[in-house]
Every structure is written in structure tokens, then in C-alpha cells.
Amino acid sequence: MSLRKAANLEAPHATFKGMGAFGPTEYRILKTYKTPKSEAKDPYARWMVAVKTPSTYDTFDIGDTYVADLVRDTSRMAMTQATDAWLEAYPATAQWKE
Helix, strand or coil, X not given: CCCCCCCECCECCEEEEEEECCEEEEEEEEEECCCHXXXXXXXXXXXXXXXXXXXXXXXXXXEEEEHHHHHHXXXXXXXEEECHHHHHHCHHHHHHEC
16 A cells, blocks of 8 residues: 555554653554655655544544654654555664564
8 A cells, every 4th residue: 555545544554652742642644745755855744644642632633744743753652553565665663663
């Protein structure tokens, strides 16, 4: 499955859990818009994500976020799930696997 094709909430491309700025946080990556190579050149590259925190009343809010902001948050988190396509496109995130 292409990472540019939207995944659903139950089967995201990747899932990250840990402590974010608002407490316990879960990110589910649903869609990317560019290739990893293009994202590296674009400070405004974005992904569609579903995020759940105590501030969202433990429900998922879905929307776009800047890759740079999300990567900064996920560096403090563990990857709990990822598709083969995700690991192939973003091999550096494999080190975050719990």
C-alpha cells in the first residue's frame, strides 16, 4: 500500500505512543503527501495523522501536522506498529520500535 493513499484509523501506516506535550499521546500516521526525500527538503511537509491525548478527551482528532513537529514529538515515543511500506520508506523510525 502506498503511503500517499489514506489508511484508516484501525490500520494506520505507523503508530507511536509515549509522553507528548499534553501527556500520554498516541499518533497514528494515516497518509503522507510527499516522498521522504522531498520531505527532507521541505520544512512545511505534512502528514495526515490521528492523535489522541487527554486534551482530546482520549478520542482521536484527525488532521494534518508538520512532519518536523511530529518527528520532534515522536523522538520521545515508541513505535508500536508499522507496515512494511512504512519501514521501507522511513527505516530510521525502526529504532524507535518498542
